[in-house]
Every structure is written in C-alpha cells, then in structure tokens.
Amino acid sequence: MSTPQVMRAVRITRHGGPEVLEPAEVAVPAPQAGEVLVRVSAAALNNTDLWTREGAYGRPGDPKAVSGWRGPIDFPRIQGADVAGHVAAVGPGVEGNLLGRRVVVDPAIYDAEGPDANPVGLMGSERDGGYAEYVTAPAARVHDVTDSPLTDDQLAALPTAYGTALGMIERGRLRTGETALVSGASGGVGIALVQIARARGARVLAISSGPKIDAVREAGAHAVVDRAGDVAEQIRAAAPDGIDVALDVVAGELVGEGLPLLREGGRWVIAGALGGYGVTFDVRRLYLHNAQVIGSAMHTPAHFGLLMDLARRADVRPVIAAAFPLDQAARAQEELSRRGHVGKIVLHPRAASAVDEPSGA
Incomplete structure (x- = not known):
C-alpha cells in the first residue's frame, strides 16, 4: 500500500499553554539516507512534552530562561518522543527487511556513535516526533519488536519513561x-x-x-x-x-x-x-x-538495547492510564499535568475522536 502525501499532525509554533498545540495537515516526511518512515500506532506522553511546550528547561547560567530541552526550539515542531508503529518506507541505504515490521523508536539524539553515547537531543524537541500519523527516524534507532506480546500502547510507553528509569538504575x-x-x-x-x-x-x-x-x-x-x-x-x-x-x-x-x-x-x-x-x-x-x-538524563544506546530485550520478553508491562485521539492532544496534556493518573497516557494518531475516548487500564 502506497504512503499518502499528507498526514494529520499536532505541532507547536511557540511556547505556551495547551492552547499552542495546533492540529494541522502537513506533508508526510520523506525518509532521508539512513532513515525509515514509521506509521505511528501509538505515541506516549511525557513530562518533557509539557516542559518543552512551556519552554521550562532553562539554560546554563540562566535557570529561568524560556528554553527547550537543549536550547531554542526550531518552530514549528511536532511533539512526541515515544513512538510505536510499523515501518512504512525506507530511505536510501537502508535494507528493506524492516518494511512492515512492528518497531519502537529510540527517541534520543546522541553526541557520538557507540553504546555509551550521551543523549543531547530528543525526538519531539530537536526533531519532529510522534504526534502525527507518520514520523521519520534513523534506521539505527529503530528496534524490531514484532514478536513482543506487549500491546502497541505498552510499547509506546517504554522509550522515555522506561529508558530514563533503566538509565538511572544502570548509572546507580x-x-x-x-x-x-x-x-x-x-x-x-x-x-x-x-x-x-x-x-x-x-x-x-x-x-x-x-x-x-x-x-x-x-x-x-x-x-x-x-x-x-x-x-x-x-x-x-x-x-x-x-x-x-x-x-x-x-x-x-x-x-x-x-x-x-x-x-x-x-x-x-x-x-x-x-x-x-x-x-x-x-x-x-x-x-x-x-x-x-x-x-541521569535518559539512557544510552546500550541501555535502550537492554530495554528492548525486556520488551520482547514482556519482563515489564507498562500501565496505561488513558488513551486519546490525536486531535485531543491538548486535552491529553492537560490530563497529564493534573497528575491524577497512574501510569502512561497515550495518543492514537490514526483514531477518530468520536471512537477513541479515554480509557483506564
């Protein structure tokens, strides 16, 4: 099946409250050399979504400065670090055996190659993320979890929260x-x-x-x-x-x-x-x-590999608190900010608003 040319997405064009989350129709990104295109099944929310939207990270020497995770945000930006989905297309230099596979994307942008590299950027902050029907990612950061017994929602819950947790545990x-x-x-x-x-x-x-x-x-x-x-x-x-x-x-x-x-x-x-x-x-x-x-800021590539091993064996089973359709991303972030839930909140980019109401798990 061919990939459409236009997709639904939610992006921010400035820092602010939930009102700056704007639904839009944008071009489906084309995977560049070494990248794949992922059709997003589920995208999990994190506190970093709120703080990036608010510009709440500060800067060295100026902790109250309005700033993204690692500095100024290049607007407009599609938020969303945590993505589970299926590979829909591959870019030049990427083998086709990933096509159709169910995957989880490592959202970190690293400062070097190698298993112990440090995260210095994040999908949904320094590059477009998963509040969309499609997202591109480096093929080296895409992990095949086709055989995992976890649901797409549970897989999407893993990258930032469980990656951060595993990084803390390893460093500690x-x-x-x-x-x-x-x-x-x-x-x-x-x-x-x-x-x-x-x-x-x-x-x-x-x-x-x-x-x-x-x-x-x-x-x-x-x-x-x-x-x-x-x-x-x-x-x-x-x-x-x-x-x-x-x-x-x-x-x-x-x-x-x-x-x-x-x-x-x-x-x-x-x-x-x-x-x-x-x-x-x-x-x-x-x-x-x-x-x-x-x-401890997130994980290394080695930590994320260990996390994907846990996912394939279902040694951890993320708790899903609620699911929202993409056009209710602002409502989902408001729910996250209230902190009245236990577990993870996810978006379903391909779900219709009238069908996919929030559900406990």
Missing part, C-alpha cells in the same frame, strides 16, 4: 538484594523504576500518596511511604539499615532530607525536578560516607 549500579528508594512512584518514570528495580531483585521502597499507593504496591513496591506524612521518618522505619540507591525524579527538599538515609557508599540518582531544582544539602553527609549524587 543497583544490584540484587539492595534497597532502592523510588520517588514520584506513581508517575510514568516512577512506575517504570518500581517495575525494573523489582525485576532486578532489589527491595523497593516507594514514595507516593493517597489512592495511588495501592497501584504503586501492585506495580511491585515492597513498601510505600506516604508523602503526605513525615517522609524521612517513614523511610527510616521501613529501611532501618538505610538505602543503597535512591532513584529520584522529585529532587527539591527530598535530596537534603534523604542523603543522611543512604548507607555507606550509597548512590542518589536524579533524573527530574518535580519538587524544585533548587537543592540544599549537608555536604558532610556526602563525603564522610563516600556517597554519590549522580545526574
């Missing part, structure tokens, strides 16, 4: 039998951290609140701390011997309160700042106990 050197603390445990990255850490054989202590606590426990947490109470005291009670690795997407005051709870040689891994980017802590708790604070 979490080992079987260690105790891991997971903050923001009901969010997309948080649930991923709980599931992957549990699969690694760690004892998982999670931080959540209210009605989400049961869902976090179901995801695999051995114990859940209620963030509405005295978090540090609850952690001490649940892990009297201390924490080996903190997997933190909240930061803020939690870092200063939590560092004294690390065991000797403990690692505090940060991949988000939901609680605030201004952090104060007693540095003596760092050097006197040989502790480490580690920044």
Whole structure:
C-alpha cells in the first residue's frame, strides 16, 4: 500500500499553554539516507512534552530562561518522543527487511556513535516526533519488536519513561538484594523504576500518596511511604539499615532530607525536578560516607538495547492510564499535568475522536 502525501499532525509554533498545540495537515516526511518512515500506532506522553511546550528547561547560567530541552526550539515542531508503529518506507541505504515490521523508536539524539553515547537531543524537541500519523527516524534507532506480546500502547510507553528509569538504575549500579528508594512512584518514570528495580531483585521502597499507593504496591513496591506524612521518618522505619540507591525524579527538599538515609557508599540518582531544582544539602553527609549524587538524563544506546530485550520478553508491562485521539492532544496534556493518573497516557494518531475516548487500564 502506497504512503499518502499528507498526514494529520499536532505541532507547536511557540511556547505556551495547551492552547499552542495546533492540529494541522502537513506533508508526510520523506525518509532521508539512513532513515525509515514509521506509521505511528501509538505515541506516549511525557513530562518533557509539557516542559518543552512551556519552554521550562532553562539554560546554563540562566535557570529561568524560556528554553527547550537543549536550547531554542526550531518552530514549528511536532511533539512526541515515544513512538510505536510499523515501518512504512525506507530511505536510501537502508535494507528493506524492516518494511512492515512492528518497531519502537529510540527517541534520543546522541553526541557520538557507540553504546555509551550521551543523549543531547530528543525526538519531539530537536526533531519532529510522534504526534502525527507518520514520523521519520534513523534506521539505527529503530528496534524490531514484532514478536513482543506487549500491546502497541505498552510499547509506546517504554522509550522515555522506561529508558530514563533503566538509565538511572544502570548509572546507580543497583544490584540484587539492595534497597532502592523510588520517588514520584506513581508517575510514568516512577512506575517504570518500581517495575525494573523489582525485576532486578532489589527491595523497593516507594514514595507516593493517597489512592495511588495501592497501584504503586501492585506495580511491585515492597513498601510505600506516604508523602503526605513525615517522609524521612517513614523511610527510616521501613529501611532501618538505610538505602543503597535512591532513584529520584522529585529532587527539591527530598535530596537534603534523604542523603543522611543512604548507607555507606550509597548512590542518589536524579533524573527530574518535580519538587524544585533548587537543592540544599549537608555536604558532610556526602563525603564522610563516600556517597554519590549522580545526574541521569535518559539512557544510552546500550541501555535502550537492554530495554528492548525486556520488551520482547514482556519482563515489564507498562500501565496505561488513558488513551486519546490525536486531535485531543491538548486535552491529553492537560490530563497529564493534573497528575491524577497512574501510569502512561497515550495518543492514537490514526483514531477518530468520536471512537477513541479515554480509557483506564
């Protein structure tokens, strides 16, 4: 079947609120040398979609500057880092055996070749993403998951949230039998951290609140701390011997309160700042106990390969909170920003609005 010349997409032409998400009909992108064209089945939402749209990332030396993930955004930009779909066409130099295969796209743009390269850009930010019926991607970043038992929605939920989680776990050197603390445990990255850490054989202590606590426990947490109470005291009670690795997407005051709870040689891994980017802590708790604070932005190519192995075996099963049609992308982002859900929110670019209402999972 031939690829159409025009597709539906949602893009932003400036920074701002949900109102800057504009449905449009645009040309289907042509895969360039070394690229493939993916027909998008599902695209998952992430906090980075909100912050990129808002320009909330700041810049070195100016943390309040309006900026995208790694600097100015080249508008108009089609958002959406997380894509699952089928290869519809290949560009020059790409073998045709990928045609028709079900794939997940690694959304990272790396600073070098090789398995340990660092992400310095992101699909949906530094290049067009998956809020569209089609998207192009480098063939080297497309992973064949045709035989995975996971649904397209679950596959789309993996790249950013689970890739970020796996990157944190790898950089934090979490080992079987260690105790891991997971903050923001009901969010997309948080649930991923709980599931992957549990699969690694760690004892998982999670931080959540209210009605989400049961869902976090179901995801695999051995114990859940209620963030509405005295978090540090609850952690001490649940892990009297201390924490080996903190997997933190909240930061803020939690870092200063939590560092004294690390065991000797403990690692505090940060991949988000939901609680605030201004952090104060007693540095003596760092050097006197040989502790480490580690920044972790997404994953490396090697980490993503490990994630795709998990996907093919269905060793983790992402929780899908709701699904929206493409033309309700603004509504989907508003739902994400309210943080009343557990798991991932996805878009169905090829679904009609009247058919694909939000659904729990």
